[in-house]
Amino acid sequence: MNEAKIRATLKSKGLSYTRPRKEILHLLMTRHGPFSVDDILKSIPDGTCDQATVYRCISQFLEKSLIKEVRLGEDFSRYEFNNPDHHHHHVICKSCQKIDSIDNCFIAPFLNQIKNLGYTEIEHALEFFAICPKCQKA
Amino acid sequence: MNEAKIRATLKSKGLSYTRPRKEILHLLMTRHGPFSVDDILKSIPDGTCDQATVYRCISQFLEKSLIKEVRLGEDFSRYEFNNPDHHHHHVICKSCQKIDSIDNCFIAPFLNQIKNLGYTEIEHALEFFAICPKCQKA
DNA sequence: TTATTTATGCAAATGACTTGCAAAAATTGG
DNA sequence: CCAATTTTTGCAAGTCATTTGCATAAATAA
Structure with missing residues (x-):
């Protein structure tokens, strides 16, 4: 760069x-x-x-x-x-705070439902909180 | 009550x-x-x-x-x-801040993906930001 | 380059949230 | 129900991420 x-x-x-x-x-x-x-x-x-x-x-x-x-x-x-070609979400470990990316986004069904309610310009925030493999062992 | x-x-x-x-x-x-x-x-x-x-x-x-x-x-x-029988998400209007509930949750595909990465105890936060019908007219 | 506009540094302010401590309310053991 | 003990509350002060006012410095325009 x-x-x-x-x-x-x-x-x-x-x-x-x-x-x-x-x-x-x-x-x-x-x-x-x-x-x-x-x-x-x-x-x-x-x-x-x-x-x-x-x-x-x-x-x-x-x-x-x-x-x-x-x-x-x-x-x-x-x-x-903000890379428009790389829409993604995150998982953060509840124990060590390590952050992973989740590259596939399956929110289409939600969008249909919200469009049906008459909303426009719909954006979303989706994050996951979990225990990572390393912290499960420790 | x-x-x-x-x-x-x-x-x-x-x-x-x-x-x-x-x-x-x-x-x-x-x-x-x-x-x-x-x-x-x-x-x-x-x-x-x-x-x-x-x-x-x-x-x-x-x-x-x-x-x-x-x-x-x-x-x-x-x-x-916290009503465990009523898991839901929200849409908040970006203009008037009115909040609606979204009652169906379609995050199963994400969960599979995250489980495959070895995560356990997975929780999620999902919120939507949009323009409500009333604010579209105004 | 010089004048004008815009950006930065520093310190103080803001606002959500937390905490220390003494008083008040709730619980426990007769 | 009462006295003793534990828990909760009110108030005021503290914390911490973020914002802002203002004088200086850097960037842009002429």
């Missing part, structure tokens, strides 16, 4: 190219999330930016649909790059 | 019968939620109890599985009575 790609992505959403935006978007585009704000702060080069700036970048990225918010029953949000 | 029923429900979970617990559980058992802590405070008789007590009752009810927590993309939690 080179700077040109990052810059182009930002520009395409009308966002100027600044160091915090570059580093945060780079992280989100290249590494596997979802990331908390703390994860982001620890993963970008030291001194890149302030925590307030991370929050501000995140809201802008969310507004522009560059990223998605993920809530996994924690008292903070996580964020991941 | 009479006091005897409420008292019995509390006792069955090893909780003593106090006024705050009685009023909060009564609300959750008789009225249609999910309720925020603010909703609860406004819906129980005036002077029933402090906000801290509502939070404490809620955590106890959650621990005893008397109620379930529901997150609908707001910056606070909602809670509803």
Whole structure:
């Protein structure tokens, strides 16, 4: 992932190219999330930016649909790059908090039912909480 | 819903019968939620109890599985009575925040997939965000 | 480059939720 | 039913993720 790609992505959403935006978007585009704000702060080069700036970048990225918010029953949000070709959900281990991706999405029957109620622009949030194989042994 | 029923429900979970617990559980058992802590405070008789007590009752009810927590993309939690015979999900209108119930749950295919990954004790959170018929007209 | 707009850092504020502690209510053992 | 003990509550202060005000710095426009 080179700077040109990052810059182009930002520009395409009308966002100027600044160091915090570059580093945060780079992280989100290249590494596997979802990331908390703390994860982001620890993963970008030291001194890149302030925590307030991370929050501000995140809201802008969310507004522009560059990223998605993920809530996994924690008292903070996580964020991941929004790849429309890779719609997926998560399982988080109730014991060790390890997060796995679930790549197939079978919510069509729900959508039909909700459409029949007259709703439009339907989005969904689906997350799973379970005990992972490793924690079952321990 | 009479006091005897409420008292019995509390006792069955090893909780003593106090006024705050009685009023909060009564609300959750008789009225249609999910309720925020603010909703609860406004819906129980005036002077029933402090906000801290509502939070404490809620955590106890959650621990005893008397109620379930529901997150609908707001910056606070909602809670509803846990009726094992009435597993359901919610749609919240992205415009007016009205909440509807979705009574059928079609997540079996997901469960198979997650079981195959070796997970056990699988729970899920599924919520929908959409525009309701009324807000489409307005 | 210079002027203007936009973004950032820092510190303080916000708001949901939690907690310490003394008083009040509930339970227990006569 | 009463006195003793345990549990619960109210109040106020604390916590923690997230937001915001404002002066400075960086980016963009002219």
